[in-house]
Amino acid sequence: MKCSAFALVLLFSLLIRPAAADPYQIVTEEWAPYNYTENNQLTGMTTDVVRAIMGLTGDNFETVVLPSMRSAKVLNSRPRTILYSMFRTPDREPLYKWVGPIAEESIYPYQLASATPVNTLEQLMHAPQITTRIAGLIPNTLEAKGFTNLDKSATGSDQLYRMLLVGRTDIIVGDTPAGVVYYSRQLNIPPATLRRIPVELYRSSLYIAFSPDSEDSVVAAWANALETLRSSGALARIQRRYDHLVE
Numbered sequence: 001m002k003c004s005a006f007a008l009v010l011l012f013s014l015l016i017r018p019a020a021a022d023p024y025q026i027v028t029e030e031w032a033p034y035n036y037t038e039n040n041q042l043t044g045m046t047t048d049v050v051r052a053i054m055g056l057t058g059d060n061f062e063t064v065v066l067p068s069m070r071s072a073k074v075l076n077s078r079p080r081t082i083l084y085s086m087f088r089t090p091d092r093e094p095l096y097k098w099v100g101p102i103a104e105e106s107i108y109p110y111q112l113a114s115a116t117p118v119n120t121l122e123q124l125m126h127a128p129q130i131t132t133r134i135a136g137l138i139p140n141t142l143e144a145k146g147f148t149n150l151d152k153s154a155t156g157s158d159q160l161y162r163m164l165l166v167g168r169t170d171i172i173v174g175d176t177p178a179g180v181v182y183y184s185r186q187l188n189i190p191p192a193t194l195r196r197i198p199v200e201l202y203r204s205s206l207y208i209a210f211s212p213d214s215e216d217s218v219v220a221a222w223a224n225a226l227e228t229l230r231s232s233g234a235l236a237r238i239q240r241r242y243d244h245l246v247e
Contacts (some may be wrong), residue, residue, distance in 0.1 A: 008170040026063040032182040056225035100207030107202040109173040113195040131169040
């Protein structure tokens, strides 16, 4: 009888015990040169930083590459999720926990060098069409600035350049200057084919974003590890590996 009662107590304690928390998962997207796949391997400047951080913290979290919109949805819906690289904006500020900055970057529009030059914000806003990715920070930012000429049909960066090259659009926007250099090389676009329009449409710093349920101790460990990389010079060395992807 005593054994039976003990077994009942043990069973009850197991039933009411909280379920084990989901393991942390890292999500990212194709956005060179910060996070992208090459020869079926995930690489990029921010990828290298994240791996270096985990080397210091002892973490070995799974990393999944997803389409841009899906990665954002996972960050907003799955517990214990980490996303990189993400621009830290006022709207996003209260939604996540942040580790960074890793780098400060700008977004410019591009056109063919053979086209009639566009040089001002006013000219951009009155251009027949500006093509961006289907959704995300850039089209949202441009719409907030009053742009009404956006073609949000590109599903990825490579599609932006292909559309520009075949004349399906006159202006594209979506990548940093380093990203434009990377995709130009990937698509064998000859040098001087593209022209950067001298209008900075967006500038911010890239961060690692944690879902709001993430433990403060984990976020703090990552922040401390990043500062260790920065103070030791390791962060600068990682960034220099990608110096060839600048204009």
